[in-house]
Amino acid sequence: MYENIKLIVCDIDGTMVPSHHKLSDYGKEMIQKIKEKNILFGIASGRSIKDIKYILSTWGYNQIDFIIGLNGSQLYDGTDDKVYDYFQMKPEWIKETFDIMRPFSHNPVMYFQKAYMCGVYDEKIHFSAQYTKSDYVVAQSEEDFYQEPNAKIMFRVDEKDMPEVERRVKEFESVYYKGNKTQSTLMEFQNRQASKAYALEQFCIKHNIKLIDTMAFGDTTNDNEMIEAAGIGVCMINGSQDTKELADVITEKSVIEDGWADFIDRYI
Template sequence: MSIKLIVFDLDGTLLDVEHKLQDKTIEAVKKVREKGIKTMVATGRMYCSARPHTKLLGMVDPVIAYNGALVIDPNDEKEIFHAPIPFEIADEITKMVVNNGYHLQLYIDDKLYVAEKNKYTDTYYDIAGIEANYVGRLDEFLSEEPTKMLIIEEDENKQIEIKNFLKDNFKDKIELSSSYPSFIEITKKDISKAVPLKEFAAKSNIKQEEVMAFGDGLNDLKMIEWAGTGIAMQNAHPELQEHADATAPNHDDFGIARYLKQYFNLNIEIEDKR
């Protein structure tokens, strides 16, 4: 069965360790598209954070952002799909997080809101290139349904506590995922990158077995499992590697470009990066 659609995660997959797109990666993706294969990006990032990369890649098919909670047409930047977290649930989680002194980020209308500037906002800026809006107490600020919520916690024991609380109190109301070890990402129940991907494939008359997907984080798991060919990066989370059909080289060594070159017999010269 030939591949008709390829979907790529961004961080840890298409992007290198400096969160940048290398020329060889851009070239490989464009050469695949020249073969008549559709290409998409599916990321946990905000759309505004993904946009510079999707533009460099020349993406014309829908961009899946916020782990599947928002889908945008890159041609006119209009919303195709949006599934925010219900306000009641978001409000309750926000109060819990604020009362326990954890770092929370709220995403509303493709804007980032936090209580104050700190080491976590600095780290996030280094990754996503997005400046946050500092609004003070988030439990007093929240008045709309957020597209996504993100708790950043480096302490593994505290992470377990937070996840257990969320699972115990909201297991039938939210989805939990992670694109980085310190990230606890919250979206509406039954939302994942796989949801809009399935919808787009169906509308495009593309069969499941004709879809190839690349990823590295646990937020890619459902997408990797659903795709006919699910590929984990060499640097991917061990659980993702277990469920993948194949492995691509490390993201910081032109992993996507090398895999696409070999699989699709692309005419690209790729030298060793190191």
């Protein structure tokens, strides 16, 4: 059924591993299986390429065919070791997102130069920093976040507030940028033209691969466009309902059970 697949791309958190976990030995075996079949393999994540490379190194991988970072605002091509940057958020758009999020308790986070900038350095920020060995700086004021263009702005919120956050983001929908829930406590805003699907398409064009011959794994809203664009879009059984509705296939096992690896083992 999937004999023509030439490229496989996977989201990390909630797809390949539970958040802040290492890849299992079974997962590593399936990556090896993919490579032995001469299928290109890549990672797509909301994280930066720098952070993804660090995570991959903790898994024992120092080289990979490609990485889609920052939900598609970055593309790393491992075949020529080049990084490509795409659509960014303008400062005035970032400022608007603060107005959208103002009714809720939140902690803004942004990739800042080679570090992160946050509103408050709390326990969750500390945990994330330790996971990727990243540096953080604390903003002196809200205005620090919209001094220059940036790939995206993230807001950490209380899980109980997320349904209302999603409603407000939809109410104040912009033609220039979009808001996606990427975790149960994280809302991210990004240029509307940026997506994992766009970066995937750019890599495929460069390497003369048809999208119909690709397979993408994901679990939530920021994976939707990639899952739609791929020839075979696979959603994790633990994924969000909107992503399941767009997928061609749903895994039989969850991320905790290595559902993506089980799917590769069965069908590739």
